[in-house]
């Protein structure tokens with residue numbers, strides 16, 4: 555009888571341990587990637603590399619923009635009023651570098667483009683993925 559109770563206790567402990575391990579694996583898989591404090595983005599001819607910014611509402615993100623192309627480019631969030639974006643719209647000449655710090659005030663997917671004629675239409679687009 556004593557042996558059986560001991561066996562049940564060990565089995566129960568094992569089941570609980572397995573559940574904890576399984577839960578931590580699930581949490582690991584479903585957790586969003588931690589937003590980087592800074593992102594280096596190359597503005598090349600007709601594309602942003604990378605064309606993704608991961609951010610969290612209220613947490614500043616620094617963009618290190620470099621124009622590695624042969625043409626002039628910019629990075630602009632056309633659909634949003636973002637006071638922190640002042641200056642981003644200014645055009646970067648080939649070889650020019652600029653650092654911009656943004657703080658997003660709303661979660662969601664916020665598209666950005668290069669506003670020079672024809673560039674966005676040719677695929678020079680990207681998005682900021684902002685989590686709460």
Ligand SMILES: [Cu+2]
Pocket residue numbers: 600626627628668669670673678
């Ligand atoms: Cu461009």
